Amino acid sequence: MKKLAIFASGNGSNFEALAAACTEGRIDAEVALCVCDKAGAYVIERATKYGVEVLVFNPKEYGSKAEYERLVADRMDTLGIDLVCLAGYMRIVGDELLGRYGGKIVNIHPSLLPAFVGAHAIQDAFDYGVKVFGVTIHYVDQTLDGGKIISQVAVPYEGGDIEELEAMIHKAEHRLYVDTVNKLIE
């Protein structure tokens, strides 16, 4: 069975969507590792609930990005990770991870890329007056929310309630991530 590592920095609803799909047999893979760069992030609780090993690190305790990425990549090598899914991992991936897992790292982003990169994509698009929002899954390279696009879904919304919009986008993310991971591990 294929093994996934999921990287997250916060809430972890996309982590949970993938972990639930694996547990329920909707994805033919196992979530073997959760990588988190923030102690106390809610994703750690979610991973523990699913019995998934968690590797938490504090980037400030390392001399460089390469140092903590080496630790993460070594653990992934030991576990035999096939695919790395970034799910709200708010860091640029560096050369160490790209060198060892390049082409096997994907990211989900809550906009129709290349529009609205960055950490506040939904708010930025909403403030801009966008009428068709969306979600993108793409291969990861060394640029912010860059890399070749794998899949996208549009989320049309003309209302004025950002919380309602966020809920719609997150729902679309969870569906798209499960479908896309399924295609990638085929």
Ligand code: GAR
């Ligand atoms: C998701 O909306 C994801 O697309 C976004 O962070 C959120 C994490 O939510 N990622 C980015 O903005 C990457 N630039 P979650 O922790 O509930 O899965």
